[in-house]
Each structure stands twice: as C-alpha cells, then as structure tokens.
Amino acid sequence: MVVDVDQLDNSLVDIDVYTLTEYVSAKPLESNLEVLFTTTEHEEKPCAQLKCGENLKFPFARDSYSPVAVSILDDKELVSADAVTDTKRVVELTLDISALGDLHYDPGDTVAILPSNASKVVAQLLQRLDLTQQADSACHVRLAANCTKKSAKVPAHIPASTTPREIFTHCVALHSVPQKQFLSALASCTSDVRERAFLASLSSKQGAVHYQTLILERGLGLLDLLELCASCKPSLALLIEHLPRLLPRPYSISNSPLEGKQQLRIIYSIRARKPGVTTSMLEVKLKEQPARVFVYPRLQNAFHYTDLELPGNQILIAVGTGLAPFLGFLAHKELCQQQATGQTWLYVGAKTSQAMLKQQQLIAWQKSSVLQRLRMCYSRSSSDDEPKHVQELLEQDAEELVELLLLPKTILYVCADGAKISKSIDDCLRRCMQRVLHLDETEAVKRLKELRTQGKYREDVWL
C-alpha cells in the first residue's frame, strides 16, 4: 500500500514508538551564537534579507539586479482545485515589472520570488520561545563569548540589526529538513524526559531507521517536532544557527516580451494539503491592497526561445503547470510569424481536460498554424479514453518524432519535475530512439547525451 504522507496527522505519531531503549546520545554541541536585544531604533524593511548588504548573494541573480518590490496587477484562476482528481489550484499572475528598469527577457527565462513564512506560524513559534513581548524589539546576533569553533560565523542572511519576528518571517526556512545535529540540539533544550529521549534517540546513530521514516519520508520539520514535544523550548540563537536560509523560488515567465515589456506573467500551482511556503504567501498577497512581491530576474540559460531559435523546429513536452514557459514560446511565435517558419509540436499531459492550461488558446494556436501538432492527454480522465501520461503520445508518434528531432534545426524542450517525471520522459525518448533507429539501449542513451551536448535537447527541471 502506498501511504500518502501529506494525509498523515502529527497527533497520530506516538513518540514512544520512535524512541529506542538503547542508543548513544550525540555529544552536546556548544551554541556558537548569541542574540543581544538593543535599545537602538530598528529600521523596518518589507523584506529583511534586503538589509544584509553585499555579502548576501541572491542565487542565480542576473548581474546588477537585486530583488525589488513589484505590483501584482492581476490574478486569474486558470484551474480550480478538485479533491476527486487531486487537481491543484493554478493561478496566473500579471506583474508590473517597471521597477526592474528596462529588463530584457526572452520566452523561457525565469524570475525568482522572495518568500516569507506565514505570520500565524511565526507568531506560534515566537510564543513557544517566550518571545511574544520582544517579537519586534531590535536585536543583533553575534558569536557567543565562549565560542571556540574557528569556522563559526553569523549567517550572512541575518541582518546586523533585526528583530525576532523579522528573522522568522524573512530569513530562515522554518520548513526545512532538520539535520541530526539540530535534533540533538533540540533535545538539549527539552525538559520532559520522554520527549528529550525521543529527540536524542532520533538524532543518534542507532536511530537512523526512525530518522529515515519520520524526517525524510514523512517530512516532519521543526514545527511538527515542536508540536510533538511541548516541553522543547529552543533559544532564538539556536534556531538561527541550525535553520537554513529561506531561499527565493524560481518561476517561469509565461508570456512573450513582445506583449509589453513592462509586464510579465507567471503561473503557479498550489497544493491543497500542506501548501508550500511561497505559493501560500502568494495566496495571501492576492488579498492585499496593494499586492506586492519581491522579485529579481535570474540568469538566462539555454532553455529559451530567441531570434536564434525562431527559424527552427521545436518539440515541446510538458506536464501540468510545466506548460507555463511554452505558453510564452507560442505567444512569441505568434507575434514573430515572419521569422518563425519552422514546425512546432506540443505534447502535454494534465490530470483532466479542465486542468489543461489555456486549452482554448492552444487549439486556436493550432488553427492559426502557430502549432503544427498539438497532442494532449489526461491521466485522470473520466471519459471513455484510457488515462494516459504524455509518454504514451510520444511513443505513438515515435517515427515522426525521431525524424523531426534529428533534423539539424530541431530543438527538443522538456519542462517537468526533475524528481521523476523528467526521468520518465527521458526513458521514453530513449525507447523511441531505440525502436526507430534500431539501436541498443547503450547506443540510444549515447545519442540522447549527444543531443544534450549539442543543445538540441534542453530541459527546465522544476526541483
């Protein structure tokens, strides 16, 4: 039986079941940081990571760009959530990017959004740490007076002057996977004997199986552990030391720059259960007036559709929201019909017909010859059609697909989840190559590798 970890409730975890009777506790670590409350004026910024100065780099940021607040001009629900088919809600945002200056972007480029942790979660954490009264008091973090670790330093994502609320809202990832060392540190600030034994056992060498089950597979994070261990009261300094940075999340641009350079669109899907940090934040922002998010443009890579690619052929493969960048490609092709003389084939899978993004637009693009081939399939369809994944469509068209792919001017683009879907699609392409070109597995793998090296097989992997 496959267990859906998202459906499991923490109250059902019996910590005694996961506590070993015999284990060797990890050696307690000295705390390397301390937090000092000060009386200085605290400078409020809507995103505290922007106060960290030059030392804090924003991953994959384009040269000379830092995050700026941009307005959400419009939001549109493209797909509504459906529990029966496990379909996620999908929303399209239009952003006013004039604050980024004269940004040049191509279809396929991405922007990063700075997330923040939910205010309710932050308030609960502050309460647990007995910091509710001091939540907005100015403080600064420094190396502890007794710190002996040579490599110890104050993390670059903590501003010189800040507040506990700012740190928890903007700087640290509260939902990260707790490392064993962190669990051991949490044990050392847990007063109840049973709860302390649970955390210490989980962090011990002997507790590896339980760590695998509870932390890695079931996904228990700091907040779940605090819920299970009511007497665990870590200090602010300890959490700053062990929680990683709250990192920006990438989103694909889903329009053509020719539609108006000062605006861009992105599309996100949000899980109904245990929604992610950034997507939850976006849902809250949509209700605010004015609605703003911090955004920066990410470095460009080969997953794009520029003047160089316009005259060639494209094979586009996507699942679900992975269609987002290709909507930008197709809108661009429509606006550049003079130069865009090649074939464009789109293969896309969704859970149901209702979950297919912009289906009418796709059909219109096929009618107006922006798309020469449009192949759609549904994995949870209730119609007479057998449920399908996109690989079945690729296998059905294998002969023509491989023929088009091997033309010098053809580029294959895949946008999917790197965890498993990209791999399944890659396996399928390999099988198509084997069948059509009469290759053995090793030869087909080599051919696909060559196509990647030649820039004819490009992937956008949504980790």
Ligand SMILES: Cc1cc2nc3c(=O)[nH]c(=O)nc-3n(C[C@H](O)[C@H](O)[C@H](O)COP(=O)(O)OP(=O)(O)OC[C@H]3O[C@@H](n4cnc5c(N)ncnc54)[C@H](O)[C@@H]3O)c2cc1C
């Ligand atoms: C190059 C690139 C481009 C991307 N473009 C887009 C895009 O255009 N649209 C888009 O929606 N996402 C896109 N993503 C994914 C996006 O960056 C985020 O990872 C996603 O929105 C979830 O962020 P979160 O902070 O809400 O979830 P987190 O808090 O980071 O998520 C917690 C866990 O839940 C999973 N998760 C959360 N939400 C979802 C979801 N909706 N579906 C499946 N798993 C989920 C995460 O993988 C993680 O394991 C892209 C990723 C990359 C690397």
Ligand SMILES: NC(=O)c1ccc[n+]([C@@H]2O[C@H](COP(=O)([O-])OP(=O)(O)OC[C@H]3O[C@@H](n4cnc5c(N)ncnc54)[C@H](OP(=O)(O)O)[C@@H]3O)[C@@H](O)[C@H]2O)c1
């Ligand atoms: N890591 C992240 O944070 C993140 C965030 C957003 C999206 N994504 C990924 O981006 C993609 C699109 O997102 P989404 O939310 O729109 O997806 P989704 O609705 O969850 O799934 C889209 C389609 O992909 C199918 N699928 C599942 N496994 C597959 C496989 N091995 N091979 C081919 N198809 C498969 C699904 O079929 P079933 O009905 O069989 O499931 C469904 O039809 C997904 O890959 C998703 O996981 C990742």
